[in-house]
Amino acid sequence: RNLIAVIGDEDTVTGLLLAGVGHIDSKQKSNFLVVDGKTPIAKVEETFNEFLRRRDVAIILINQHVADEIRQAIDDHDQAFPTILEIPSKDHPYDPSKDSVLKRVQRLFDGS
Amino acid sequence: MTHPTADDLLLQILDLLDTYMASREPLKASVAKGFFNIAEARKTMGSQINQHNYDLRMKASATVAIDANPPSPLATTTVSKHSLSLVRVSPPTSMSSLPTSTDSIPDPLTPAPAPAAEPETTLRRRKNPAAADADNDGDGDDLGSPPAQETKPYEHETPQTTPTKAKHTRPACDPLKWFGVLVPGALREAQGDFTRALSYVVALADVQLEMARLEGELHKFVERGVEKGAPEKGGEDEGEGDKKEVDAGTAGDENGTVQGDGTSTATETETETAVEKGTGELLETRADRAKQ
Numbered sequence: 001r002n003l004i005a006v007i008g009d010e011d012t013v014t015g016l017l018l019a020g021v022g023h024i025d026s027k028q029k030s031n032f033l034v035v036d037g038k039t040p041i042a043k044v045e046e047t048f049n050e051f052l053r054r055r056d057v058a059i060i061l062i063n064q065h066v067a068d069e070i071r072q073a074i075d076d077h078d079q080a081f082p083t084i085l086e087i088p089s090k091d092h093p094y095d096p097s098k099d100s101v102l103k104r105v106q107r108l109f110d111g112s
Numbered sequence: 113m114t115h116p117t118a119d120d121l122l123l124q125i126l127d128l129l130d131t132y133m134a135s136r137e138p139l140k141a142s143v144a145k146g147f148f149n150i151a152e153a154r155k156t157m158g159s160q161i162n163q164h165n166y167d168l169r170m171k172a173s174a175t176v177a178i179d180a181n182p183p184s185p186l187a188t189t190t191v192s193k194h195s196l197s198l199v200r201v202s203p204p205t206s207m208s209s210l211p212t213s214t215d216s217i218p219d220p221l222t223p224a225p226a227p228a229a230e231p232e233t234t235l236r237r238r239k240n241p242a243a244a245d246a247d248n249d250g251d252g253d254d255l256g257s258p259p260a261q262e263t264k265p266y267e268h269e270t271p272q273t274t275p276t277k278a279k280h281t282r283p284a285c286d287p288l289k290w291f292g293v294l295v296p297g298a299l300r301e302a303q304g305d306f307t308r309a310l311s312y313v314v315a316l317a318d319v320q321l322e323m324a325r326l327e328g329e330l331h332k333f334v335e336r337g338v339e340k341g342a343p344e345k346g347g348e349d350e351g352e353g354d355k356k357e358v359d360a361g362t363a364g365d366e367n368g369t370v371q372g373d374g375t376s377t378a379t380e381t382e383t384e385t386a387v388e389k390g391t392g393e394l395l396e397t398r399a400d401r402a403k404q
Contacts, residue, residue, distance in 0.1 A: 002175040010163055015146045017166060018287045019306035020174035034163045058176040058196070059317050080194060080324060083317045088140055090147040101320055105129055108327060
């Protein structure tokens with residue numbers, strides 16, 4: 001497992017690809033998805049699940065505003081790998097109250 | 113003590129949470145700068161910076177190495193600790209006959225002086241950012257000290273890449289080149305920003321992994337406590353729990369004495385809840401601070 005997958009808007013994906021995370025294998029399978037206003041949520045979820053299933057993905061980076069659309073799927077994921085990390089986008093700053101990681105910790109302390 | 117109490121685990125998790133929130137800041141900053149620079153670059157290059165110009169032959173040069181550190185006998189954990197680090201691989205470049213072809217990408221992370229050294233050897237760079245320090249100091253040492261051991265999986269790539277280089281052309285691997293030969297400085301800056309962001313990302317993921325592992329430990333601990341109604345074990349755990357309760361100043365039932373199976377179980381769960389509530393307030397304070 002060594003790839004960093006990205007699901008985000010065009011600028012986020014472009015930026016991270018510039019940094020070198022992009023990978024397209026011989027079967028034309030890529031490790032990123034550009035999400036824009038026209039991308040159906042089903043497609044986002046399908047790609048997300050695919051990344052989860054892949055054995056070569058270690059981290060999934062996802063814009064928080066996109067993560068919000070598939071929040072349930074993200075909250076349900078409780079395995080160590082791939083690790084899911086929410087990142088801010090150009091238009092949507094990071095909101096700690098939505099971060100699944102923080103919500104999990106909060107649940108620990110809810111006591112109920 | 114060899115067994116961590118729920119308190120210990122919770123405190124460790126809180127520490128990690130602090131690290132997590134603190135590490136978010138540099139990530140936010142570098143990503144924001146990156147977006148800004150992309151926008152700047154767009155002013156010059158306009159519509160060329162879009163997903164349709166991605167080179168579909170791309171191969172990842174920034175990857176992650178997962179190290180599993182099995183717990184030592186003295187460790188308080190039972191699960192392997194995984195730690196992540198960013199690894200930069202310099203894929204083979206063009207079909208140049210010179211093995212030291214300097215066609216190679218100026219890796220933004222590497223200082224300029226040694227471009228000739230890069231293409232031939234696979235570049236390895238272990239990044240252990242300071243953010244993942246406190247709890248991962250052990251990991252840092254593990255990763256830093258045996259680089260020889262680590263390079264083994266990569267060294268064998270080097271002899272392989274040499275013959276293939278002569279055989280077929282590989283695309284230029286610097287993603288910057290996808291957008292043209294002459295790219296605005298802003299785009300290069302953006303590349304640097306996102307590269308930095310990547311190191312923060314890996315650090316965050318590392319912290320996150322550790323938090324998840326500790327959460328698992330905590331759940332197991334609670335389950336163990338619930339399952340073991342047995343007086344001996346229950347007594348030991350209860351004794352500790354009782355002490356912690358007194359320290360925390362939370363009043364509670366007198367549960368120092370070991371009672372029957374059912375009761376000792378109940379009181380231990382009470383202890384857990386009391387501890388969790390106490391630290392819950394702490395968490396809220398931190399969350400508030402983070403929100404500000």
